[in-house]
Amino acid sequence: MKKFLIGLLAVAVLVAAVPLVLMATGTIDSSSLRMILNVMTGLGGPATSAGAVQRRLQLPDGFTVQLYAADLPRARFLRFTPDGDLLVSRPHSGDIVLLRRDADGDGHPDAVETLIDGLKRPTGMDFLGDWLYIAESDRIGRVRFDSASGTLAGDYQGVVEGLTDDGNHWSKTLRFGADGLMYLAQGSTCNVCTESDERRATMMRFAPDGSGAEIIATGLRNSVGFDWAPWNGALYATDNGRDLLGDDFPPCELNHIVAGNFYGWPYFNGANIADPDMGADPLAQQRQPTPPAHGFRAHNAPLGISFIDATGWPAEYQRSALVALHGSWNRSTPDGYKVVSLHFTDDGIEERDFLSGFNRDGDISGRPVDVAQGPDGAIYISDDYAGAIYRVSRGEGGAGLQADTAIPAASRLDSEPPAWLQDADLDAMAARGAELYDHYACMACHEEGMNPVSLAGLPQRLGYRAVIEVLRAPQSPMPIFPLSKAEQRELAVYLLTREDSATPR
Secondary structure, three states: OHHHHHHHHHHHHHHHHHHHHHHHOOOOOHHHHHHHHHHHHOOOOOOOOHHHHHHHOEOOOOEEEEEEEOOOOOOOOEEEOOOOOEEEEEOOOOEEEEEOOOOOOOOOOOOEEEEEOOOOOOOOEEEEOOEEEEEOOOOEEEEEEEOOOOEEOOOOEEEEOOOOOOOOOOOEEEEEOOOOOEEEEEOOOOOOOOOOOOOOOEEEEEOOOOOOOEEEEEOOOOOOOEEEOOOOOOEEEEEOOOOOOOOOOOOEEEEEEOOOOEOOOOOEEOOOEEOOOOOOOOOOOOOOEOOOOEEEOOOOOEEEEEEOOOOOOOHHHOOEEEEEEOOOOOOOOOOOOEEEEEEEEOOEEEEEEEEEOOEEOOEEOOOEEEEEEOOOOOEEEEEOOOOEEEEEEEOOOOOOOOOOOOOOOOOEOOOOOOHHHOOOOHHHHHHHHHHHHHHOOOHHHHOOOOOOOOOOOHHHOEOHHHHHHHHHOOOOOOOOOOOOHHHHHHHHHHHHHOHHHOOOO
16 A cells, blocks of 8 residues: 555656646746646646637637537537537546537527446547447447437447557547448557557548458557548548657648558658658558648647538638647647638648637637537537637627627617617616626627727617617627527617716717
């Protein structure tokens, strides 16, 4: 027992010492310490809020973001059920959580429920028929799923057993292809080494019952996310480059996965540059490394990838994918921490920022993990640092607004008071309106920032009918909020009676 306690203490001292050593050598700065401890020990990241999302996060013009769900520590991968509920894997909790679809239109899941627990570090999930498949760290299991009720309809059973989960990159990601086969990505045990288990650092393929296992691609250090391009069926996978070769090398990768190809690790990095620690590839006469289709910045840690249905989006998104960059943990200046869009053009793949703002000069508020498009066409993004799910939509929602967002300036006063005002308890309505104003973080655009849109003098420009019309059908980029008729009236009363509204500016 004494030896056990001494050993436990030694581990604790080592865990505590590593971030300090990294800081002392300039590998990280003090602003990244909490994020490093989150990576190493599971220490929770900073909680977020609707207001913080409104203030911090940025999107291209015409898109908005809202905090869809919070209080989901270490939320990782996402998958929508056939009926529109959202599944969230939490490997460190050993469970899959079901977020009931937003049937009441309030911008949040109607309920958050544990679908299944007692699993060993589950990450990837997918559906085939009425089976839900789950990739645990050491096996793949499946269970019957009743999509209409959002409940399990049988016992959980193993499909592929005996996968190894030692070392660094224990997570497993699975998806079903259009060919009806199950694809599995699993990372390496180490930063750079020769693997004893040939299945590690590969992409594999199985029949749905787990039979017919084959390795289809090798040399993939840690390909956590993969998806198929809808216009040609090509399979693409993200891959995390190795560490300890400096801030800016090697790049992380997007690889076009072709059966039989070798993608370089551990003998080559990036565009087939020989690794300084490994020497020559002993199988060089049998294989040649395939360079990446696209290089991300070093240590940006691309994870989930999703090709999107861009119906109603600008033309440049018609052949595009969204990728979650988890962000660096071992870089002197933190980098990544955003979702980027990849645009597939005749000239190659162009990378652009999509959802950013999680990194403010080393102050890290979130780390995106996975990206999934819902049946509503909106984009859902998991964040395992803040324990949150964000919803990005086109032309609606609750954030991403420009600083100069304005209520329409036309002077539209009531010719006579609305009938509902006659017997209304205005004080009570104003109080409820104030709660709505806070709930939807209206202050982010009207009271905060470099150039807030002041509500001063609003009663001199708009009457109740006009304010309610603005709330019901606002002009872009002002967001559409899911307000009932009563809530529209309550918020209108608050806006037109608050003290700073009465004074013209």
